[in-house]
Amino acid sequence: MEIVNDFVYQAAIIIIGLTAVCASLGVILCSSPIYSALYLIGNMVCLAMLYLLYHAEFIAAVQMIVYAGAVMILFLFIIALLGGKKELQENSLQRTIAFGFAGLLFGELLLAATVGATKPIEGIFDPINLKVIGGAKAIGLTLYSKHLIPFELASILLLVATIGVICLAKFPLKQIKKSLNS
Amino acid sequence: MGSQFVLIVSASIFCIGATGFLIRKNPLVMFMSLELMLNAVNFLLIGYSHFLKSLDGQIFALVVMTVAAAEVVVGLGIILTIFRTRHELNVDEIDALKG
Numbered sequence: 639m640e641i642v643n644d645f646v647y648q649a650a651i652i653i654i655g656l657t658a659v660c661a662s663l664g665v666i667l668c669s670s671p672i673y674s675a676l677y678l679i680g681n682m683v684c685l686a687m688l689y690l691l692y693h694a695e696f697i698a699a700v701q702m703i704v705y706a707g708a709v710m711i712l713f714l715f716i717i718a719l720l721g722g723k724k725e726l727q728e729n730s731l732q733r734t735i736a737f738g739f740a741g742l743l744f745g746e747l748l749l750a751a752t753v754g755a756t757k758p759i760e761g762i763f764d765p766i767n768l769k770v771i772g773g774a775k776a777i778g779l780t781l782y783s784k785h786l787i788p789f790e791l792a793s794i795l796l797l798v799a800t801i802g803v804i805c806l807a808k809f810p811l812k813q814i815k816k817s818l819n820s
Numbered sequence: 821m822g823s824q825f826v827l828i829v830s831a832s833i834f835c836i837g838a839t840g841f842l843i844r845k846n847p848l849v850m851f852m853s854l855e856l857m858l859n860a861v862n863f864l865l866i867g868y869s870h871f872l873k874s875l876d877g878q879i880f881a882l883v884v885m886t887v888a889a890a891e892v893v894v895g896l897g898i899i900l901t902i903f904r905t906r907h908e909l910n911v912d913e914i915d916a917l918k919g
Contacts, residue, residue, distance in 0.1 A: 675852065697881055743838060752828075
């Protein structure tokens, strides 16, 4: 029973991982931005499922709410506002160079991933802590004790972003147009 | 097997995102490719936090998510401002800052 469960677990991880890779291919290959956005939502949902399978329940919930919810709604609003025009995709020299660069990068990363893993990685936590890892309580305790400064800095970053966007939106448009025309 | 699979999937998604950023001309799709790359890094952090049985990777992923949210908000605001002034959305055409 244990072996069967482990097999199902591994198979689920592999299938969902492959789906995530296929969805990310859809993001960059679709000509229409709205389809790209939908594929990106699919990719994020797949990643959230993987987080669940890796026992990171809190991060999976945050991924669904922040990414697949808030960020993608923002993207869809902007696409609806600007009109999702189809993009002509023609082959050019730059495109070939880009593909070559990305292929090279992938090859290097693959080499780094497969070569040299001689020692199995070991955990530093004891098995009692293993059960609670990933829950909201464990994350909150770590966040408010060991990682308090990054947490506060993140809140300042969000405040700065909010103020910046308000400044961008309130900026008088006539001045920009005048300086562009002159 | 497990940790190598995480590495390979994360590398694939990151490289696909990098390709998308390089080959697309619509700034919205370029931003989506950026999100793909950030998501790939998040997946790697969380996978390794599972294998190392440590919580630090998940905290890091949380911080990356915050940065991504702030970046998307500011980036989309800039795209919107560019569209309001120039009425086009092609990164090849936007060259007012070119010397």
